[in-house]
Amino acid sequence: MMIRQEEVMLKAQRAMWVVFSRGKLVVQEASQTLPIGHLEELPFLSSYADNIHQLPPLNESAHLSYPVFVVDLGSEHIDEPGWERISLRQLLFSAQDIAFSVIGRAWQYTHFLRTHQYCGQCGAKTERVDWEMAVHCHRCQHRSYPRVSPCVIVSIHNNEQILLAKGVRHKEADMYSTLAGFVESGESLEEAVHREIFEEVGVKVKNLQYFNSQPWPFPHSLMVGFIAEYAGGEIRCQENEIDDAQWFNIDELPNIPPRVSIAGQLIAKTVSLISDK
The missing domain is CATH 3.90.79.10 (Nucleoside Triphosphate Pyrophosphohydrolase)
Structure with missing residues (x-):
């Protein structure tokens, strides 16, 4: 479930949106850049509120003026006028200012959540930890962090x-x-x-x-x-x-x-x- 702080931020602040669909990034068609705006400006995300997570900031991304939210649409395909999907490598190589501090880390975060839905120790369903990038198993208390x-x-x-x-x-x-x-x-x-x-x-x-x-x-x-x-x-x-x-x-x-x-x-x-x- 989305924490209350994220709900408030989603409604009140402009943000940068890193949206993954089938392993590719959803970007604005005209500029091929990550969208920046309020949630209502991206109507195709209205059905994915529970899948929106804030990317914890690092020093490398401290210069950004907006919070960064990550949305994983899984295998869903977005068929919305004005939007397109491009490869992660393509945007990484063209957006040098944010490529490795935001886009790359967002994908690693998404990949981690995709591959740690169940506990590797006992097999129970895991839950996302709200205050750090981790998932926790409440059955055996095993906690997993993104692999490096x-x-x-x-x-x-x-x-x-x-x-x-x-x-x-x-x-x-x-x-x-x-x-x-x-x-x-x-x-x-x-x-x-x-x-x-x-x-x-x-x-x-x-x-x-x-x-x-x-x-x-x-x-x-x-x-x-x-x-x-x-x-x-x-x-x-x-x-x-x-x-x-x-x-x-x-x-x-x-x-x-x-x-x-x-x-x-x-x-x-x-x-x-x-x-x-």
């Missing part, structure tokens, strides 16, 4: 060139990027870097330098970025993971991710390091 999966992402250079790879999943887009992989249980970030790089392209690296981190909502990753120097080995692409991997001159780069992503930022930083030598 650490993932290393690494840019590799050999003083003059940068190593980029094209994943099997990005074969059709013909996009080359940095190497990345999930951290396994009991493994440090540095150990994951060495293991993933050797598994995916067969080379070894040295002199790891931490770069930055970025939440990545596909579905609940935390990307931890590193820059590394090539230490040896010949490129050998991992079957079923890497379609192609090559050393590229910085003035002859292939199609790469946009700078809104940490992969694009890593590539830009590495290119800068090579240029300064």
